[in-house]
Amino acid sequence: MATEDSPSTEKLRRIWEGKPGLAGWLSTVDHKEIGKRYVVTAFLFLIIGGLEALLIRAQLARPNQTLLTPEQYSQLFTMHGVTMIFLYALPVLSGFSNYLWPLLLGSRDMAFPRLNALSYWVFLFAGLFLYCSFPMGKGPDGGWFNYVPYASRAYNPGSNIDVYALGMVLLGISTTVGSINFIVTLARTRAPGMSINRVPVLVWGTVTASAGNLLAVPAVSLAFLMLFMDRQAGTHFFDSVAGGQPLLWQHLFWMFGHPWVYAIVLPAMGIVSDALPVFCRRPLVGYTAVALSTVSTMVLGFGVWVHHMFASGLPALSLSFFSAASFVIVIPSAVAVFAWIATIWTGRPVFTAAFLFFAGFVLLFVIGGVSGFMTAAVPLDWQLTRTYFVIAHLHYVLIGINVFPVLGGICYWFPKVTGRLMNEAFAKVSFWVMFIGFNTAFFPMHILGILGMPRRIYTYSDHLGWSTANLVISIGAFVFAIGLLLFLINVFRSFNHGAHASANPWGAASLEWSIPSPPPVYNFAVIPIVASRYPLWEDLMDEGPERSSVGTGMLLDQGRETVGSTVLDAEPDVILRMPGDSYLPFLLSVSLTAVFVSLLLHSTWGLGVTALATFAAGVWWLWPQRALGQIQEQK
Amino acid sequence: MMESIVSESALPVGSKGHLASGWWGMLALVFTEGALFAYLFFSYFYLALHSISQWPPGGPPHLGIAVPGTLILVAASVVVWWGERGIQGAKPRQLITGLSAGIVLGLTFLGMQGVEWHNEPFKLSTGVYSSLYFTITGTHILHVIVGLLIMGVLLLWTSLGYFSAGRHAAVSIGVIYWHFVTIVWLVVFFVIYIAPRLG
Numbered sequence: 056m057a058t059e060d061s062p063s064t065e066k067l068r069r070i071w072e073g074k075p076g077l078a079g080w081l082s083t084v085d086h087k088e089i090g091k092r093y094v095v096t097a098f099l100f101l102i103i104g105g106l107e108a109l110l111i112r113a114q115l116a117r118p119n120q121t122l123l124t125p126e127q128y129s130q131l132f133t134m135h136g137v138t139m140i141f142l143y144a145l146p147v148l149s150g151f152s153n154y155l156w157p158l159l160l161g162s163r164d165m166a167f168p169r170l171n172a173l174s175y176w177v178f179l180f181a182g183l184f185l186y187c188s189f190p191m192g193k194g195p196d197g198g199w200f201n202y203v204p205y206a207s208r209a210y211n212p213g214s215n216i217d218v219y220a221l222g223m224v225l226l227g228i229s230t231t232v233g234s235i236n237f238i239v240t241l242a243r244t245r246a247p248g249m250s251i252n253r254v255p256v257l258v259w260g261t262v263t264a265s266a267g268n269l270l271a272v273p274a275v276s277l278a279f280l281m282l283f284m285d286r287q288a289g290t291h292f293f294d295s296v297a298g299g300q301p302l303l304w305q306h307l308f309w310m311f312g313h314p315w316v317y318a319i320v321l322p323a324m325g326i327v328s329d330a331l332p333v334f335c336r337r338p339l340v341g342y343t344a345v346a347l348s349t350v351s352t353m354v355l356g357f358g359v360w361v362h363h364m365f366a367s368g369l370p371a372l373s374l375s376f377f378s379a380a381s382f383v384i385v386i387p388s389a390v391a392v393f394a395w396i397a398t399i400w401t402g403r404p405v406f407t408a409a410f411l412f413f414a415g416f417v418l419l420f421v422i423g424g425v426s427g428f429m430t431a432a433v434p435l436d437w438q439l440t441r442t443y444f445v446i447a448h449l450h451y452v453l454i455g456i457n458v459f460p461v462l463g464g465i466c467y468w469f470p471k472v473t474g475r476l477m478n479e480a481f482a483k484v485s486f487w488v489m490f491i492g493f494n495t496a497f498f499p500m501h502i503l504g505i506l507g508m509p510r511r512i513y514t515y516s517d518h519l520g521w522s523t524a525n526l527v528i529s530i531g532a533f534v535f536a537i538g539l540l541l542f543l544i545n546v547f548r549s550f551n552h553g554a555h556a557s558a559n560p561w562g563a564a565s566l567e568w569s570i571p572s573p574p575p576v577y578n579f580a581v582i583p584i585v586a587s588r589y590p591l592w593e594d595l596m597d598e599g600p601e602r603s604s605v606g607t608g609m610l611l612d613q614g615r616e617t618v619g620s621t622v623l624d625a626e627p628d629v630i631l632r633m634p635g636d637s638y639l640p641f642l643l644s645v646s647l648t649a650v651f652v653s654l655l656l657h658s659t660w661g662l663g664v665t666a667l668a669t670f671a672a673g674v675w676w677l678w679p680q681r682a683l684g685q686i687q688e689q690k
Numbered sequence: 691m692m693e694s695i696v697s698e699s700a701l702p703v704g705s706k707g708h709l710a711s712g713w714w715g716m717l718a719l720v721f722t723e724g725a726l727f728a729y730l731f732f733s734y735f736y737l738a739l740h741s742i743s744q745w746p747p748g749g750p751p752h753l754g755i756a757v758p759g760t761l762i763l764v765a766a767s768v769v770v771w772w773g774e775r776g777i778q779g780a781k782p783r784q785l786i787t788g789l790s791a792g793i794v795l796g797l798t799f800l801g802m803q804g805v806e807w808h809n810e811p812f813k814l815s816t817g818v819y820s821s822l823y824f825t826i827t828g829t830h831i832l833h834v835i836v837g838l839l840i841m842g843v844l845l846l847w848t849s850l851g852y853f854s855a856g857r858h859a860a861v862s863i864g865v866i867y868w869h870f871v872t873i874v875w876l877v878v879f880f881v882i883y884i885a886p887r888l889g
Contacts, residue, residue, distance in 0.1 A: 166711040235718040239711050269718060273726035277733070284825065289815030292733065298818040300740050303733060310729070618701075619709060629709040630701050674843055679852050679860055684704010687854030 066612050067577040071163070073636045082636040084168035085576065089175050090154025091472065096179055097147035098543075101458075104138035105536055107131045112496075116529035118517035128513035129196040130215075134189055136199030137219070141226060142182045144319035144457050145264075149174070149233055151464060152261040152322060154472065156237070158567035158574060159255050161246025161583040163617040164633050166239040169640050169676065170232050176644035177229035184651060185222035188214055195219035198511065200312065200363075201282075203293040203304045208286040214655070217286060220279040221651045227276040228647065234265035234272075244617055245625040246566070248585035248603070252346075255565055256339065259346045260325025264318035267353045271318070275311035278304060287657070302367060309360035317356040320452070321349055323460040324391060327413045330467040331395060333563045334410040335402025338589055338596070341394040348387035355384040365436045374433050381431035388424055392417060408482030412463030415490050419455025423448060426501065444504025450497045462486075462542060469546070470560045474573040475553030481545040489538030495531025499524045564589035569605040581608040582618050585625075614682060632683040643672040705859035716863045720870045723833070727874050730829060731881050734822050746819045748811060750886035755809075759802045760879050763834075766795035767872040770841065774865050780855035782848055789845040792868065796838045803831055823882065830871070830878050837871040840864045 073079040111131055114123045153171060157164055165171045188194050196215050197206040206216045241262045284290040291297035293304050332339045361377035395417050404410060426448040430436045439445060469477045503524050515521055559568040566583055568591055583605045587593055590603035609618060619629035646668040653661035679685035738745045773788015812820040844864045853861060
């Protein structure tokens with residue numbers, strides 16, 4: 056058995072450790088570093104998007120306010136949506152999965168370590184790109200779903216929409232390479248014995264989201280490309296005067312948009328399915344049902360996009376079909392909800408802060424699910440669409456199913472990542488402040504919507520009876536923000552002053568808790584061998600004679616290596632050589648971003664130079680290396 | 691069940707054909723690229739169905755260049771496949787010949803597409819049909835160019851003597867993209883040239 060500080064781990068540490076300082080920071084391909092960066096960057100965007108929301112709520116707190124001009128208001132609500140949905144919600148989950156996957160799967164890195172770094176850098180640069188025109192008062196202003204004809208050049212001639220269109224195509228590249236990486240990582244790099252029915256539910260959630268992204272992201276990239284061409288190259292895809300169809304935009308956008316909603320909640324639901332049972336001291340009830348419901352939610356999610364378009368005058372037959380599909384999709388979600396409730400009910404819950412976040416999530420998910428179920432009915436949707444009811448629904452869904460599980464996940468994995476424990480009492484206080492603030496802010500929006508307040512209006516008259524509810528909402532929004540601030544203060548304090556954590560402070564079951572906190576740079580001193588779904592609970596559960604092995608296994612210390620295994624049964628079939636640290640992901644991201652900047656500036660020579668640089672970086676990247684076993688052995 | 695720990699020496703090491711992560715990554719890339727073309731075709735048929743005037747405006751496009759072009763692109767795939775068989779049988783010369791022929795045929799296809807574009811009586815901004823025509827064929831042409839770059843780099847690496855019967859994962863991965871470009875063209879050909887003749 057290889058123990059800490061033995062000569063073999065010392066050798067592994069030398070193999071896997073990156074350079075110190077800025078050089079290491081720019082060149083690292085360690086999934087743990089990249090995962091942390093993803094989470095921190097996504098939280099910075101969450102704070103920016105949150106400040107935008109607070110400005111919006113300050114404007115709406117009283118009737119007839121003039122804190123913001125209509126044009127400022129349009130840019131703020133657009134950037135709020137863009138930031139939260141595209142720059143926070145998926146990237147934060149990508150961060151969790153990047154950090155955790157190799158630790159959950161018993162391997163030493165993602166299948167494509169450099170691609171992993173590339174997806175982070177492109178995400179960061181796409182985020183900066185999307186914000187580049189905002190300080191000049193030229194930010195995207197057509198709402199996050201950016202309907203034509205308002206977004207076409209005739210009605211919106213500035214660079215606002217061009218920035219959005221190009222930025223989204225660039226971000227799509229990051230999402231795509233990230234998704235490919237997750238799919239191949241799941242298929243090929245699981246520890247021996249971790250057959251497909253033994254992987255944690257977070258892995259199911261992320262791989263389902265990734266497959267969905269590969270199918271859905273091209274729709275929105277194409278839509279934005281067509282819009283950019285309509286605006287700048289004289290095409291007529293959405294131009295009804297020339298025979299184009301504005302509704303084509305809505306179809307393409309929501310063919311992407313609805314699966315995307317599942318992409319930003321399924322991994323978060325996976326976090327709950329894995330972590331909640333730890334605090335109930337029992338395995339998840341209905342693992343197989345939950346895994347299958349995850350996949351079937353995404354499959355059904357591709358057949359419900361028209362429910363965003365019920366009010367656009369489509370034929371009744373089409374509305375009925377999509378309405379029915381939208382009702383059916385409730386079933387897999389309900390399966391998961393009942394599994395979580397049964398896990399709490401039949402377990403012995405320990406009321407930690409993480410547990411509170413997960414239990415709170417279940418309640419908010421049910422409320423958001425019910426309001427979604429309501430708007431799946433066409434007649435009710437005709438009444439409620441474009442009102443605050445929809446705003447209430449989507450925030451219950453996105454904050455309830457994404458932010459609460461993410462914060463619970465931070466409480467749960469904080470000791471593993473930092474080696475320190477978070478302050479429990481402080482975390483509980485921040486939970487209750489956020490939970491109360493959230494419901495104060497968003498529950499009254501249901502009522503405002505039923506009273507008929509439309510979304511996206513920058514102010515309202517005091518005769519309409521909306522004033523009190525709006526004031527309550529604004530107060531709730533600030534309370535929620537204070538709760539989040541408390542949470543972040545706790546994170547910083549605990550990071551510096553928290554008590555030191557053991558390898559497995561919660562007594563959890565999965566592989567990441569078998570290694571020290573924080574994990575060594577090579578993850579596992581030996582590649583574990585997995586014999587069950589709960590490797591660290593086998594003695595407690597005592598369900599059979601088989602035991603996983605976390606101390607004995609393949610050492611793999613001839614360079615950066617991990618085990619490749621078969622797709623279903625995870626039987627080892629190759630030793631994969633992993634590339635070392637490299638500046639190429641950073642350089643390629645810079646040149647790729649420069650391609651999009653050239654397009655924005657209509658610079659033909661810039662486009663030529665940057666495209667050439669991107670190609671050169673790509674060839675350099677892919678140049679076969681003998682050390683990776685890509686060139687024939689020397690004779 | 692897992693008592694027998696597989697000894698490390700029994701497993702192949704590094705990038706080996708279908709065991710290489712890149713092979714799986716390329717399949718995933720082709721999957722998402724295929725989705726991109728599916729959305730292009732969706733847009734084509736959506737706008738065609740909602741068109742109130744004749745579709746395509748000038749009648750179905752001529753087959754004079756497209757049919758030989760299709761045959762040439764299929765041939766480009768076949769010769770590259772034949773070249774890959776060569777390296778599997780430890781004959782790098784055959785791979786070099788196959789890749790070179792594939793590049794020549796691919797360039798010929800590109801040239802023919804250039805002539806086809808030049809001969810069209812409409813330009814990109816003429817109308818909805820022309821927007822779709824140039825965007826769909828243009829997206830495909832971009833993919834042919836990327837495919838040609840891949841073939842060119844593989845040709846260089848093969849000439850440098852990098853590959854053997856047991857080590858040529860880069861070839862197996864690159865040719866997937868090349869075949870994908872051909873298969874997508876067959877669908878483009880059907881949508882643009884054949885479908886208007888079926889109505």
